[in-house]
Amino acid sequence: MSMKKNLKLLFLILIIFSCKEKTIRLNNNISFDVQKNISYGKNSAQQLDLYFPKNKNSIKGIFVIVHGGGWKAGDKSDLTRFALSMMEKFPDHAFANINYRLANNSSFILPNQTDDIDNALDFLVKKSVEMKFIPQFILLGNSAGAHLSMLYGYNRLFDDKHRTKIKAIVNIVGPADLSDPNFKNYSDYDFVEKHMIDLTKPTPTDIPNQDIPNPVYWINKNSPPTISFYGNNDQVIPLSQKKILDSVLNKNQVFNQSYEFPGGHLDWNNKKNAPFIINSINEFLMHTDEK
Numbered sequence: 001m002s003m004k005k006n007l008k009l010l011f012l013i014l015i016i017f018s019c020k021e022k023t024i025r026l027n028n029n030i031s032f033d034v035q036k037n038i039s040y041g042k043n044s045a046q047q048l049d050l051y052f053p054k055n056k057n058s059i060k061g062i063f064v065i066v067h068g069g070g071w072k073a074g075d076k077s078d079l080t081r082f083a084l085s086m087m088e089k090f091p092d093h094a095f096a097n098i099n100y101r102l103a104n105n106s107s108f109i110l111p112n113q114t115d116d117i118d119n120a121l122d123f124l125v126k127k128s129v130e131m132k133f134i135p136q137f138i139l140l141g142n143s144a145g146a147h148l149s150m151l152y153g154y155n156r157l158f159d160d161k162h163r164t165k166i167k168a169i170v171n172i173v174g175p176a177d178l179s180d181p182n183f184k185n186y187s188d189y190d191f192v193e194k195h196m197i198d199l200t201k202p203t204p205t206d207i208p209n210q211d212i213p214n215p216v217y218w219i220n221k222n223s224p225p226t227i228s229f230y231g232n233n234d235q236v237i238p239l240s241q242k243k244i245l246d247s248v249l250n251k252n253q254v255f256n257q258s259y260e261f262p263g264g265h266l267d268w269n270n271k272k273n274a275p276f277i278i279n280s281i282n283e284f285l286m287h288t289d290e291k
Helices: 003-019 076-089 112-130 144-154 189-195 240-251 273-290
Strands: 023-025 031-039 047-053 061-066 093-098 137-142 166-172 226-231 256-261
Touching: 047 076, 047 112, 061 076, 061 112, 061 144, 076 093, 076 273, 093 112, 112 137, 112 144, 137 144, 144 166, 166 273, 226 240, 226 273, 240 256, 256 273
Parallel strands: 061 093, 061 137, 137 166, 166 226, 226 256
Antiparallel strands: 023 031, 031 047, 047 093
16 A cells, blocks of 8 residues: 555544544545444444445445454554545445454453454444335454454354354454464463453353354354465464464365465565555455355
8 A cells, every 4th residue: 555545544544533524535536425433332442433425326335343452452443544445445335333342351352252243233224214225244354353354254153143144253363262272472461361251151051161262163064255364474363263263164165265475474564564454455355145
């Protein structure tokens, strides 16, 4: 992405935040209506930014963007610039960039965070009905957000209403198997281990608790098509995660693609890798449409 284009995107971001502009205009006469910080639940963290293309009669699907941050940090604003770049490539899609309840020393990752994805989708389904189109969702997450996207999309345990509406999953540097010995080198692994599941809530007696949060455990032949991206020098999410995920998806004959990009955990969104990732997502979704 050129410096000029980066400055243009930054200018658009400033317009959105400082002037509360309700419309953004991108290249090639692409325009989106914007609503910021919409509540989809009672908790103050349950908010999303919603972008609808001006031509609402041509919407093919909704990208639901789930930020990273180790399950206890991060914000939807971290992915605003990437979302704007995606809009240029997908002017016929809507975008929902979501926040969710973060874990801390007195709260848990699950089921809160997958419940929040479900609550956000519930809001978006109702919004779509108002606008008279049937939604198909593409879950797109990075890091912890990618883990949550995969877990929501694959897991049949949680009572989530909208899983069948998921067209595809975009996994960017997400951990797919938390039991991978290489993942246990993660600097905050102790927190994750202690705060992944709220054991005060019922869990199945026939499923070990360490299997419940592992996306690969839940993959089956009906799992959504998945595209993945991993850094070849990622010191946070080991490249072994890519091999594990690829193997299980292939074993279950789930349509999937995966790529390595040069760099570390955060380098997926730099000016070299981001265009490659966006173009790869576009090609992947064209193939899923043919399935």
